[in-house]
Amino acid sequence: MLDNFEQNTIPGATVQVLDTEIALITDFDGKFILENIPRKAVLQIQHLGFKPLFVIAEELVNLESCAELVLAQNVQQLDEVVVIELLTSGLVKQTDASIELNTGAFGILPGSIEPDVLQTIQALPGIKSIDETVSDINIRGGTNDQNLILWDGIKMYQSGHFFGLISAFNPYLTDKVTIIKNGTSSEYGDGVSGVINMETKNELTDTYFGGAGANFISADVFGQIPLGEKLAFQFSARRSLTDFLNTPAYNQFSVRAFQDSEVTQNGSFSFMISLENYYMISMKNTRLG
Known part of the structure; x- marks a missing residue:
């Protein structure tokens, strides 16, 4: 045979x-x-x-x-298989091994009430938080102080509020997030363990757009106002509701933050950053020199 x-x-x-x-x-x-x-x-x-x-x-x-x-x-010829969504909608793996997250397409994780970026990225392999906070994220076994967090190119030193239980970034203003965890480029010199690069919407529109929302902790608003063909004003604000209402969610957060500790809360809780303003200038169709 x-x-x-x-x-x-x-x-x-x-x-x-x-x-x-x-x-x-x-x-x-x-x-x-x-x-x-x-x-x-x-x-x-x-x-x-x-x-x-x-x-x-x-x-x-x-x-x-x-x-x-x-x-x-x-010999059997198989039909062509085209993979459209390798992980899920809103996640794209780039050629440089970085992962691009589109918050609008990704949606909200089960059990969450808003599309928090720092909570969402913890669902990716190799990224976790031991104490389940947004201020103590470990990438590939590194420590949280070895991560570089950028917001529109600005280095962020504070990523969470209320002992890391609440994210410091307005989840509805973030448009695109790039996560690098497998060796960072030389341009990210401080990202020894990983890089989290968050970007706001960088597109000029002819009409106003925005939105507002509230939960049992805070209320927020965001929007963009066109000022011309090459200029727009983008704004975002968030304010806690605990000054006049202690909700069950806030009470649970307080119990978790101060459990097994002699530290007690003195004073009201509020966000350190209450208003964020951004100007967008388009250089399209502009000649230099």
Whole structure:
């Protein structure tokens, strides 16, 4: 028993006499012997990766030497498979191994009430927070002070509020996030462990857009106002609600923040950054020199 490609022997091929219970397998040299079978019996020879071969028994008798049977390789052409979403919608792996996250397409994680970037990236492999806070994120086993966090190119030293339980960044203003965790470029000199580069919407529109929202901790608003063909004003604000209302969510956050500690809260809780302003200038169609 040989193959039709390089004439190699095929051990372990199945030889069966059709319409009977007689069957055997070829030996290490690809040989087999059948006795006391009808001359008109049909032999079916098959092996994984080869097309089945049908032979009449009388064609193999009264020969001066062993007959050479050749099995043809079974080549199957598969349909093209196009992977559109490798992980999920809103996540794209770039050629430099960085991961680009589109917050609008990604949506909100189960159990969350808003698309918090620093909470979302913890769902990626190699990124986690041991104490489940947004201010103590570990990338590839590194410490949180080895991460470089950028907001529109500005280095951020404070990433969380209320002992890291609440993100310092307005989740609805962030448009695109780039996460680098497998070796950073030389332009990110401070990103020893990883880089989290957050960018706001960088596109001029003819009409105003914005939105507002509230939860049991705070209320926020964001928007963009076009001032001309090449200029727009982008704003964002967030304010806590605990000055006049202690919600169950805030009470649970307080219990978690001060558990197993002698530290107590003195005074009201509020966000350190209450208003953020951004100007956008388009250089499109502008000639220099």
